[in-house]
Amino acid sequence: MKKTLFDKIWDAHVVESIPNGPDILYIDKHLIHEVTSPQAFNELKERDIPVFRPKQIMATADHNTPTQDQHLPIKDLLSRKQLEELSQNCKENNITLYGLGHPYNGIVHVMAPELGITQPGMTIVCGDSHTSTHGAFGSIAFGIGTSQVAQVFASQCLLVEKPKKLRVNVNGTLRSGVHPKDVILYIISQLGTNSGTGYFCEYAGNVFEEMSMEGRMTVCNMSIEMGARGGLIAPDETTFAYVEDREFAPKGEDLEKMRSYWETLKTDTDATFDKEYSFDAEDIEPMITYGTNPGMGIKISGSIPLNGGKSAEKALEYMGFNAGDSLIDKPVNFIFIGSCTNARIEDFRAAAEYIKGKQKAGNVNALIVPGSQQVASQIKAEGLNLIFEAAGFTIRQPGCSACLAMNDDKIPAGEYCVSTSNRNFEGRQGQGARTILASPLTAAATAIAGKLTDYTQYY
Amino acid sequence: MEKFITHIDSAVPLEIENIDTDQIIPARFLKATDKKGFGENVFRDWRFDSNGYPNEDFILNDTAFNGSILVAGNNFGCGSSREHAAWALKAYGFKVVVSSYFADIFKENALNNGLLPVLISPGFLEKIFKAILKDPSEKIKVDLQNQKIEILRSGENEDFEIDSYKKTCLINGYDDIDYLLSKKEAIKQFEEK
Numbered sequence: 087m088k089k090t091l092f093d094k095i096w097d098a099h100v101v102e103s104i105p106n107g108p109d110i111l112y113i114d115k116h117l118i119h120e121v122t123s124p125q126a127f128n129e130l131k132e133r134d135i136p137v138f139r140p141k142q143i144m145a146t147a148d149h150n151t152p153t154q155d156q157h158l159p160i161k162d163l164l165s166r167k168q169l170e171e172l173s174q175n176c177k178e179n180n181i182t183l184y185g186l187g188h189p190y191n192g193i194v195h196v197m198a199p200e201l202g203i204t205q206p207g208m209t210i211v212c213g214d215s216h217t218s219t220h221g222a223f224g225s226i227a228f229g230i231g232t233s234q235v236a237q238v239f240a241s242q243c244l245l246v247e248k249p250k251k252l253r254v255n256v257n258g259t260l261r262s263g264v265h266p267k268d269v270i271l272y273i274i275s276q277l278g279t280n281s282g283t284g285y286f287c288e289y290a291g292n293v294f295e296e297m298s299m300e301g302r303m304t305v306c307n308m309s310i311e312m313g314a315r316g317g318l319i320a321p322d323e324t325t326f327a328y329v330e331d332r333e334f335a336p337k338g339e340d341l342e343k344m345r346s347y348w349e350t351l352k353t354d355t356d357a358t359f360d361k362e363y364s365f366d367a368e369d370i371e372p373m374i375t376y377g378t379n380p381g382m383g384i385k386i387s388g389s390i391p392l393n394g395g396k397s398a399e400k401a402l403e404y405m406g407f408n409a410g411d412s413l414i415d416k417p418v419n420f421i422f423i424g425s426c427t428n429a430r431i432e433d434f435r436a437a438a439e440y441i442k443g444k445q446k447a448g449n450v451n452a453l454i455v456p457g458s459q460q461v462a463s464q465i466k467a468e469g470l471n472l473i474f475e476a477a478g479f480t481i482r483q484p485g486c487s488a489c490l491a492m493n494d495d496k497i498p499a500g501e502y503c504v505s506t507s508n509r510n511f512e513g514r515q516g517q518g519a520r521t522i523l524a525s526p527l528t529a530a531a532t533a534i535a536g537k538l539t540d541y542t543q544y545y
Numbered sequence: 546m547e548k549f550i551t552h553i554d555s556a557v558p559l560e561i562e563n564i565d566t567d568q569i570i571p572a573r574f575l576k577a578t579d580k581k582g583f584g585e586n587v588f589r590d591w592r593f594d595s596n597g598y599p600n601e602d603f604i605l606n607d608t609a610f611n612g613s614i615l616v617a618g619n620n621f622g623c624g625s626s627r628e629h630a631a632w633a634l635k636a637y638g639f640k641v642v643v644s645s646y647f648a649d650i651f652k653e654n655a656l657n658n659g660l661l662p663v664l665i666s667p668g669f670l671e672k673i674f675k676a677i678l679k680d681p682s683e684k685i686k687v688d689l690q691n692q693k694i695e696i697l698r699s700g701e702n703e704d705f706e707i708d709s710y711k712k713t714c715l716i717n718g719y720d721d722i723d724y725l726l727s728k729k730e731a732i733k734q735f736e737e738k
């Protein structure tokens with residue numbers, strides 16, 4: 087039978103299928119962090135079950151870590167306790183932890199690929215919905231709840247029903263200045279936030295083939311925002327070149343063996359999908375969101391749709407916008423370049439290139455939060471920090487930061503923030519905060535202008 | 546896990562679509578390291594204003610409506626994988642959530658905590674909303690064994706789907722860990738391949 091990329095990886099990991107029930111899926115890599123793991127460790131402890139395969143687990147601290155003075159004890163007592171518990175649990179169970187201050191620390195979906203922990207053909211899970219990011223390498227990666235974290239601790243397996251298959255094709259030539267973030271925001275704006283529910287999504291077409299690994303991660307990261315459990319892209323030379331030489335990537339003969347396997351990981355011609363959509367690259371322009379879910383997106387040059395119904399009305403009221411409004415020139419006081427969607431080196435290069443020689447507008451608070459320690463060092467090595475600082479931007483230490491506002495990095499109530507993160511839910515960036523999702527370029531351009539700007543007019 | 550068979554109770558109509566996990570339990574309450582206390586903060590930013598006073602317009606603060614069945618608008622539970630959302634709903638006292646669409650991870654998290662997500666057609670959802678809004682004392686019956694949900698007084702009902710494995714787990718109060726541990730040998734053999 088003709089198989090999709092997804093089938094090939096899934097089928098290779100099924101230990102057993104329960105008749106009329108889920109599959110027992112073997113998990114190669116389990117990533118954990120401080121927020122969704124403590125209750126799972128407790129569950130095991132209470133039931134006296136050991137962690138089955140500690141070597142296949144890797145831990146980091148990212149969600150509620152401070153982005154300033156990371157060398158000092160954490161002021162927030164609850165956050166501190168969560169981190170202490172993570173260290174303790176990792177120590178007791180022989181799990182490698184790249185905690186705060188470690189040169190490998192960072193947002194789990196930024197640091198794991200960077201270290202070569204993420205590889206093609208793997209099954210990867212983490213108690214975080216944006217685990218879909220790792221699908222960029224041609225792996226099956228998805229977010230799980232805490233009970234499932236405990237299941238994987240106990241058995242290195244999960245009981246899951248095989249999702250249906252969806253393919254999204256984008257072909258053609260992207261206009262100049264269109265960022266991978268615009269591509270995925272465009273797709274979600276077209277398909278809506280629940281079109282992917284029950285599905286795993288493969289992204290195909292020359293646009294993704296020509297994309298860098300950073301760009302592919304941005305795209306796969308937001309698969310969950312259209313409801314899909316995960317997204318994936320067939321691995322190719324770009325993928326192999328990224329993975330090779332990374333700390334935990336296979337080396338020498340092992341690498342040769344793996345490579346010949348990785349090369350088989352593509353959808354067979356004539357394999358079928360349960361659902362398929364196609365878009366033209368030429369139709370995609372820089373995107374922004376205007377509402378309170380990531381599907382409420384428009385071209386930055388466009389206007390807010392009329393007749394959005396009851397839930398759109400509620401969203402517009404929260405955002406302080408009106409149907410039919412254009413958002414160009416809307417004053418914005420906060421911008422955030424960070425999160426597992428857009429806090430990789432390429433994102434900061436793109437922003438810095440635009441910002442170079444310019445000054446941020448006086449009204450703007452511009453926050454740059456690298457996705458990992460390694461990205462932070464690279465920013466320095468390339469001198470991008472000097473560009474950001476000269477332009478009046480604030481650079482912080484790595485972490486999730488204002489993406490979910492668990493630490494002190496919050497946007498005040500009522501304020502707009504152009505954010506490179508992935509969710510614009512009510513209160514996501516702080517109680518009452520109003521989030522406008524966009525690419526790093528749109529965020530940079532907004533910071534300079536002090537208002538929403540279509541930078542492509544300067545291209 | 547406690548066993549779930551048939552449940553009859555009044556319901557709370559939450560007629561909002563696309564309710565995401567950040568609304569069910571805002572991130573700032575995720576710092577706990579145990580499962581306790583989340584009930585107080587379920588829908589925190591809708592239930593209370595910024596000064597901590599109950600928001601009278603919000604349905605959970607309306608004393609006319611109570612009961613352990615939450616009936617919610619389309620696409621419930623989208624967003625993050627935080628199981629805290631399921632814990633918060635459960636701790637608040639809900640045993641069943643009814644909607645015409647559930648996000649995947651939320652559904653699994655709910656099932657893993659004995660909170661039954663009942664997926665029904667948009668048409669039947671409308672009917673339930675109408676019935677409860679008309680008379681808040683209206684009772685809803687959820688029969689897991691027969692996979693049927695019924696508006697008690699009028700007898701209108703609909704069948705709902707549930708994975709048969711999950712159904713068995715709920716009815717018997719088992720969980721996935723027990724099952725997976727019983728498969729250790731098969732898992733080890735798989736690893737050797």
Ligand code: SF4
Binds near residue numbers: 149214485486
């Ligand atoms: S950056 Fe945001 S979306 Fe990504 S893992 Fe952290 S909190 Fe989740």
